[in-house]
Amino acid sequence: MVLERLGRALYGALQKLARAPHLDEQTVGELVRDLQRALLQADVNVQLVLDLTRRLQERLRKEAPPPGMSRREHAVKLVYEELSGLLGKPSSFELKKGGPTVVLMVGLQGSGKTTSVAKLAYHFKRRGFRVGVVCADTFRAGAYDQLSQLARKAGVEIWGDPEGKDPVELARRGVEELRGRCDLILVDSAGRHKEERGLMEEMRRMAEAVKPDEVMLVVDGTLGQQAREQAEAFRRVTPLGSILVTKLDGTAKGGGALSAVAATGAPIKFIGTGEHLEDLEPFSPPRFMARLLGMGDLETFLRKVEETMGKEAGEGVKEALRGKLTLRTVYEQLEAMSRMGPLKKIAGLLPGLGVSLSEEQMRVGEEKLKRFRVIMQSMTPQELDNPEILNASRIRRIARGSGTSEAEVRELLRQYELMKRMLKTLGRGRLPRAGPLGKLVRELEKERRG
Ligand SMILES: Nc1nc2c(ncn2[C@@H]2O[C@H](COP(=O)(O)OP(=O)(O)O)[C@@H](O)[C@H]2O)c(=O)[nH]1
Ligand SMILES: [Mg+2]
Structure with a gap:
């Protein structure tokens, strides 16, 4: 994480x-x-x-x-x-009503612009918006191919001209072409410069041509606190621009990059946390910090579930929060999770798990979840919906049917009870009691009583 x-x-x-x-x-x-x-x-x-x-x-x-x-x-x-x-003030990214929102993406070469354009496109496409991307990079060989492959994956429209020579002209034409049929237009620029000054000049010329609603600077998170120089230069030229920090998955310096950028007053609106299309998150300092501190991030988790499994699964979690958790919901959640990727990646999003799991615990956890799924596959629909009917003989039957042991079935039921209790507490908006922060909360409460 x-x-x-x-x-x-x-x-x-x-x-x-x-x-x-x-x-x-x-x-x-x-x-x-x-x-x-x-x-x-x-x-x-x-x-x-x-x-x-x-x-x-x-x-x-x-x-x-x-x-x-x-x-x-x-x-x-x-x-x-x-x-x-330390991570700045909360900010948000909203699409304009009535007419496309045009976003010009800028940043030094290799910062992750093209990848981020595709991730943003995917993010908004999944939310039902019509998204188009424009390739205005005439510098990097194969730039158009790279973006068009990503655009295909994201399922969004692309405009570009691999023969084009003038990036400013390409950007202008692309935006014009897509204007009538998109809610969001993302312009991917070249950023061939080694330093900030050249980059700012390129950006100024592009901005004049496409008149974007927002200019977003893509900053490489592995720079650590050195990211400040880019953000500062950018802030001077575009006081209203926003920032996307990439590669936070692969660096120990992420805290340095985020805090350095935030210190310039430029709002960080998104962060990139991996190479895949879905590895993008809207950035909110309090939520991000809560997660970092192991307080979990229920909202992000819900959103991921909804995206992966559709609205219904997300509804399942919400039901669960209201205290209506059945084994069927648990089963559906496990299915959704297995589609969301390795446990390691989603554990950080789960309230109360956060940063406390080691690699070994993750591996064991993953194994266990697999066993739990098998066990639940041996249950009848009636049992899934009403776990309280699971008596000794049913447990024996399920253990036999799933090739597991009665102890394992009982463990699943225990976990289910725990989960139910934890979700109920969270649903009431109280602090988590399980996991790392739970311990802290319990200690604090004891202190208050004593
Ligand atoms: N691990 C990781 N890699 C990223 C992320 N964003 C971009 N990259 C990688 O960084 C490299 C440069 O990205 P690209 O989008 O081509 O940068 P550009 O030159 O600014 O357009 C590519 O190998 C990407 O896969 C991220 O959030 N995490
Ligand atoms: Mg690029």
Whole structure:
């Protein structure tokens, strides 16, 4: 998962905070050092780190917890707020009503523009919009072929002219061609430059020609805090532009890139987390931080389920949140998950799992889910809908029928009960009790009572 190490380190710091006997100077000092170490290791700029911890210390000193909240609980909240703040203010990307939204995508060569154009196209196509992409890269050999292959995969229209020589003219013509029949037009530019200045000049000329509604700078996340220079130059030229940070799946420096870009005031609207079309996420600092801290991200999870299995499965999860979880829902969810890809990838999205699973646990988990599916395939529809009728003789029959053991069937039922309880709590909008943050929450509550 993205930024796994940073998440673990930050979570460790919070857990220590929750366990400390008192919120005294020593505890705060240790918290500050832990946070600093974690952030610096993720390549967050030293000055940003120092500012953050200074602000945090000041708030811890000055702000009193609201009624009903313990000091430590309050401290956890402040840490979470400050860390989210490091990633910038929440922003959103909306399509214009009545007429196409034109987005010009810019960025240095290799930053991931073409891939991101395709991912964005796919993202909005899946939401029912008519999307077209324009190839305005005359520099890279095979640029048109690359984009048209991706466009085919995403199922969107492409406009381009492999013989074209002038990128500005291509962009202009492409947008004109697609204007009448698209809700969203994405222009992929060349970005052949090695440094920011040339890039900004190219962007200016393109923007004049296509008059985009939004200019989006694609920044390579593996740059870490060095991403700041690009974002700054971009911000100077296009104060209203937005940013997409790519390759956050393959770097320990992601925290550095995100915080450096956010520090320029440019809104990060999307992040890229892999090479495939679906590896794109709308970026929201508080949600992202919650997930990093192992608090789960129910919304993202629901959306993934809906996309992969259609609305119905997503409805299943919502039902489950209202407390109506049956084994059939669980089975459908497992099926959806198996289609969504490896467990490793989706575990980070599941509330309460987050960053706590090791590779080994993932492997075991994956095996177990497979066994659970087999077990449920041996159940009757009636049993799936009403798990409470599963008595000893039914359990024996199912174990035999699925080639598993009674103990395994019982374990599945236990897991199901757990899941039901956890989802109910989440559905009521309370904090998770299972998983890493659950532990923290329980400790905090004990403290408040004691
Ligand atoms: N791992 C990973 N690779 C990415 C991501 N985005 C782009 N890439 C890869 O980065 C390389 C350059 O991407 P491309 O879209 O051609 O960059 P462009 O030159 O800016 O158009 C390709 O190999 C992509 O597969 C991402 O989010 N994660
Ligand atoms: Mg390209």
